Amino acid sequence: MKYISTRGNYKKVDSAEAIRLGMVPAGGLFVPETIPRISEARIENMKNKSYQEIAYQILHRYLTDYQAGELKEFISKAYQEDNFPVSAIAPVKKLDADYFILELWHGPTAAFKDMALQLMPYLLTKAVTKCNINKELVILVATSGDTGTAALEGFKNVEGVKIVVFYPEDGVSKIQEAQMTTVEGDNTVVVAVEGNFDDCQNAVKKVFGDKDLNQSLAASGYQFSSANSINWGRLVPQIVYYFSAYAHLLRENEIKMGDKIEITVPTGNFGNILSAYYAYRMGLPVNQFICASNENNILTDFIETGVYDIRRQFKKTISPSMDILISSNLERFLFEITDHNFEKVKKWYQQLKEKGKFEIDSHYQVMIQEIFTGKFADEKESKTAIKNTFESYNYAVDPHTAVGIKAFHKHIHDKKGENLFPVIIDSTANPYKFSKAVIEAIQGDIPEKGDFELLNELKKITGMDIHRCLKNLEAKKIRHQRVCSDNEIEKEIRDILDINQEH
């Protein structure tokens, strides 16, 4: 399996090279040249397989330059009991007839990013050896909260790697911030950036492509890489849980092989839903995907109108990991939808850069609408979804999952209330990670307490166990206190790595 650039500006590479590079050096993203198919018989047989076995079946089809033994070892290390103390790894919870929640938050940092970021460091460090690179990798991460935490957890103390995480100072929750600033490992650095997530992500993207900086980096024995979902190594592990969820429904006799399901994904950078789309292209029976957004509903508009327009106000919401205007992985999706038309993709992204918007041809829009619907939930609707879900099913969901739930209900409403397909709604974070918003949604007000005390408060309301990674967080020592503005990121990196300023 080879990987190609969405902008047709790079040679074909093996998966290890694509993962090592993170993104295409001249701009663009790596995608698999073809999408492997999995037969119906094989999918049906997954009901007799463990998560780890299903993971191997998916991974080895994409990562053909890794040996079977390597992949199996990485999978068993990543999805071991210490990291995921539930045997299903990504359990499916039935809330009602044909209404299922896919819990993606049982990993070490309580958000779905762990599903990929527990595995990816193994893929990346092996990629470096495979490509005969003798440089130390510097993983740069721009995070809206959960990626940074999960990446720090996945990469801490990994040999031959440094990880530097930038997060928007006022764009993450107190709990997320504490998870990051208390992280251990002598190869971890965390920096608060004055600005929002887009500022932060754009600034990090810019330093990635900065020739001068890359040269001085190389001279000092370093090389950049990325753990953001622009890295293929982040996407491929996420395909797995869509198959494991389908296998679960088969095993429980909720569906028969071939029955179509619908999948609702609370979406930000478009990585999770893109993985679901790859699962569909591999043969997973899906009727429609519901792309759920919060008030930053640029994707809802795009799916409805075919116009992607970032000239709008950035809004801070109670689902901060979805507060994004530039969904990086949409580029991969457009490349797939246009049947690998890199000329089009290049043109659209050029327009986005120059004019802040682009419009796709109407026949592509029709194709997208056949398989995708976009719906969004505002703040009030998200809170109501938390409250209603708790009252109806005695089940607490976090604000991101709530956006998915509301989006799904709007989708059903559009179809005149008929739910013809079993639906899986991705639950992307544990509710304790966003205790304040969850309590406010359920009770209507918040007790005057600090974010950490609110964990116990939520426990009183729900009776659910506090996620292990959030217990005792408050008592942990703060180890990272760096702050910079978005135009100082390059300087900050030079400082961290002790590389001299040039010119």
Ligand SMILES: *Cc1c(COP(=O)(O)O)cnc(C)c1O
């Ligand atoms: C990252 C994240 C999302 C968005 O996922 P994308 O792959 O970026 O679309 C949604 N919810 C939570 C809790 C997240 O951490």
